[in-house]
Amino acid sequence: MILKKKFVILILDDCHEDLQTYQRFLERDRTNSYEIHPACHAREALQFCETQWPDLIVLDFLLPDLNGLQFIDAIEAIANGKPLPSILVMTGQGDEEVAVTFMKKGVQDYLIKNKVTETNFQQSVQRILDQVQLRRSLELQQKWQLAISKVSLHIRESLDIDEILNTAVSEAKDFLFCDRAIIYQFEPNWAGNIVAESVSPPWRAALGENIIDTCFEKSKALMYAQGRKTAIDDIYKADLSECHIGLLEAFQVRASIIVPILLPLDRSVSLPKLWGLLIVHQCQNPRPWEDAEGLFLEQISVQLAIGIHQSELLQQLNQELAQRSRAEQRLLIQTQIQGKLIQDLAKSTTLLEIRNRDLDTFVAFASHDLRAPLRGLRNLVIWLLEDLGAVINPELQNKFDMMTLRVHGMEVLLNDLLQYAQIGRVEANLTTVCIEKLLRDIINELEIPIDFTIHIAPDMPNLVVDYRALYQIFVNLIQNAVKHHTRTDGRVEITATLEGDFYRFDIIDDGPGILPEHHENIFKIFRTFGNPHSRDNTGVGLAIVKKIVELQGGTITIESNGYSGTIFRLTVPVSYLNSDQSDSALGIASDLTGTLNTISA
Amino acid sequence: MNSFAPYPPSFLQPPLVLVIEDSNEDFEALDRSFRQSSVKARLHRTQTGKQALDYLEQSILAKPTHPENVPVLILLDLNLPGMRGQAVLQSIKKNPLLSYIPTVILTTSLNLKDIHECYRLGANSYLVKKMEWQSFRQSMHIMIEYWLDTATLP
Structure with missing residues (x-):
């Protein structure tokens, strides 16, 4: 729009003929088209300029109301900062001096009226307007540069x-x-x-x-x-x-x-x-x-x-920052949680230490202060019997026997309790143990009725375990099987099977069995399902067994229908820590087993 | 029995043994063991170390007129109320008038530290009380026969 705008040309001449001639010249220009405004008086021309700013003014030097120089001054007066229109001055013959004055005033060109031809008039206008065009595009470019910089x-x-x-x-x-x-x-x-x-x-x-x-x-x-x-x-x-x-x-x-x-x-x-x-x-x-x-x-x-x-x-950066901040926050929360866990753990540890100390105190108390009066009680019964001598009647004797029995039961219970409390408090002493020898030691030590059979399967392993722990487990299980049996000619069988990382031992008896509804409670402390008045039946034994088994990393379960025998199923983890050692120990142990078999044979 | 009795026939009393024991049951066991022993002895019991030292002091003072009240043997329990057995032992062995009296420690403590300390302080023997009555009586009989019969006392 700016560039392709038609040039506005104002022609000011008091001579009507000349005016028409110039207008005709411009209209006949084939290469350009202009918007032409003719005016006869300077006043008319100035009025026009106030509404529309021409690009070029063709100005007659001699005007009836103002001369050309005065007109230029008048234009300048109303320009209001706008660049002055280009001016082409038409002068008479011999007015060259005047023309020079005009040129000094900034007029672009002049033509001598009687020498004007269509060609030179058109050329002159064309040349002036080319300059205008050039100036304008320069201005425009500056404006663009400005606009682009601004943007x-x-x-x-x-x-x-x-x-x-x-x-x-x-x-x-x-x-x-x-x-x-x-x-x-x-x-x-x-x-x-x-x-x-x-x-x-x-x-x-x-x-x-x-x-x-x-x-x-x-x-x-x-x-x-x-x-x-x-x-x-x-x-x-x-x-x-x-x-x-x-x-x-x-x-x-x-x-x-x-x-x-x-x-x-x-x-x-x-x-x-x-x-x-x-x-x-x-x-x-x-x-x-x-x-x-x-x-x-x-x-x-x-x-x-x-x-x-x-x-x-x-x-993107903000998102990454937000993500990082979220991650950091999560990390912070996790750290806090961890801190709390550590704190809790420390608290529990302290609590545990306190409990352990309490237990130590209890064990010390029980082992001395509870045992001493029991011993005194037992001795007193003996001394009473000694003092009474031969005069004692059978009824009194019976009561004294009952009293001794009860005192003995109390001592057994106390020993069991102390044992239960001390499980795991003594550091495990791992050695290679020949299970077959261990079982034979137990059988030799226990009081087993002469008709009672205890059969040890021939493929007993050698395990790297705590000897005392395993001894206690087996002694309790075998003792139970014998003690709770209804017949003196019962049979207990002990087998061993390797199952992955564990050895499974089954202690199978043909005793009265344990009803399934009791299975859950049987490993709890002070639960006994046999005769409550019988000697040594404190209800602590299986609780001890379970505690020791679990401490060794194993499990113990029971299988029984309640009327035909019981199987205690025991697992003991195979220690791979000293696998080489246990392999070599196995060799020695099998020799030992051979020896034992020879001895027993 | 030794035919050369250590005491003049005028006294004709069995020798006196001072027993420092707070537990009635333990004293009963000890007393019973003495009664059932072939070696006769009189027992004087105190329940605290303080009472024992007081008695010893008085009996030494009265020795010229009543030598029969000075013990020939002291049986000392370690676990006593108030003054510890070790302190009583120390007092006896530091006193030149008493230190000659054989002092036997009777205790349940198997603690090596106690054993060492007692011998260092001048104990003449250290006996651990047996739990079972029969064993207790047996060890007491050996002790009684040794100190009151076999050994020659000052």
């Missing part, structure tokens, strides 16, 4: 994407005097949104519209991706598809320039990323776009891309 500054001052986009559209629209400027952002499927807009009334606002562009040509996308722009002077003459025209008509578009917004090279893709489009619209009328206008938009687009890129980087 870039705005864009770079802000890292907020919306502000950047709005600045860009507003500057583009104002600078190009167009009706609408928008920024269109692509979605992955070539559809997109209008994300920023500057529009002059009365044209329709397009902001926020989601455009599912079914007529968007993929070739155009490629073109844009390569950084090329499109200028459409008139949508009806641009060979567009009807679908596309329909879309543009919906927004009252008649002419437009479309410039791609390409973000700096993505590391993963070789092409710059086509982020969106910067579009300006001319509504209602077609518009022949200037190359310079397209270039201006391209420069805005470059600045936009930088701004968008920076803003995206910032956003």
Whole structure:
């Protein structure tokens, strides 16, 4: 619009003929077309200048109301800062001196009236206007540079994407005097949104519209991706598809320039990323776009891309920072939890230490202060019997026996309790133990009825275990089997099976069995299901066994239907710590077993 | 029995043994062991170390007229109320008038530290009380026969 504007020429001459001649000369110019305004008086000309500023004034030197120099002064007076119009002065023959004066005043050219031809008049006007054109494009370029700097500054001052986009559209629209400027952002499927807009009334606002562009040509996308722009002077003459025209008509578009917004090279893709489009619209009328206008938009687009890129980087950075901050927070919470756990653990440990100390105190108390009166009681019974001597009657004797029995039971219970309390408090002493020898030692020590059979399976292993622990386990289980048996000719069988990392020992008896409903409680302390008045039956034995077994890392279970025998199933972990040692020990032990078999045979 | 009795026939009393024992049962066991022993002895019992030392002091003072009240043997328990057995032992052995009297420690403590300390302080023997009555009586009989019959006392 600025560049293609028709030049406005004011012709001021009091001679009507001359006026018509000059007008005719200009109208006949085939290469240029002008907007010509004739005037006969200086007053008329000045009035015209107040409404429209001419690009060129063809000025007659001699005027009836003012002379030419006075007219120039008058023009200057109303210029109000605008650059003066170029002036072509028409002088008479012999007025060359006057012409020089005019030239000094800044007049561009002069022609001598009676020597004027159509050609030299046209040439003179052409030359002057060429200069005007040149000056004007220089000014325009300066203005553009200024505008672009202003836009870039705005864009770079802000890292907020919306502000950047709005600045860009507003500057583009104002600078190009167009009706609408928008920024269109692509979605992955070539559809997109209008994300920023500057529009002059009365044209329709397009902001926020989601455009599912079914007529968007993929070739155009490629073109844009390569950084090329499109200028459409008139949508009806641009060979567009009807679908596309329909879309543009919906927004009252008649002419437009479309410039791609390409973000700096993505590391993963070789092409710059086509982020969106910067579009300006001319509504209602077609518009022949200037190359310079397209270039201006391209420069805005470059600045936009930088701004968008920076803003995206910032956003990404913020996200990363937020993620990191979240991670740090999680870490902090975890550290706090850990700290609390450690604190709790320390507390529990302290509590445990206190309990252990309490237990130590109890054990010391029980072993001395509880035992001593029991011993005294037992002795007193003996002394009473001694003192009574032969005079004692059987009834009294019986009561004394009962008393002795009870005192003995109490001592056994006390010993069991002390034993139970001390399990695990003595450090395990791991040695290679020949289980068969261990079992034979136990059998030799126990009082077993002569008809009672205890059979040890021949394939007993050698294990790296705490001898005392295993001794206690087996002695209790075997003793139980014998003690709770209803017959004196019972049978107990002990077998061993390797099961992965464990040895399983089964202690199988053919006694009365234990009812399934008692299985759960049988390992609890002070639970006994035999005769409560029987000697040594304190209900601590199996609790001791279970505690020791679990301390060794094993398990113990019971199998019995309650009327035909019981199997105690015991597992003991095989220690691999000294596997070489235990292998060699196995060799020695099998020799030992051989010896034992020989002895028993 | 030794035909050369250590005491003049005018006294004709069995020798006196001082027993320092707080537990009635333990004293009963000891007394019973003495009664059932072939060697006769008189027992004087005190329940604390303080009472024992008081008695010893008085009996030494009265020795010229009543030598029969000075013990020929002291049986000392370590675990006593108030003054510890070790302190009583020390007092006896530091006193030149008393230190000659054989002092036998009778205790349940098997603690090596106690054993060492007692011998260092001048104990003449250290006996651990047996738990079972029969064993206790047996060890007491050996002790009684040794100190009151076998050994020659000052």
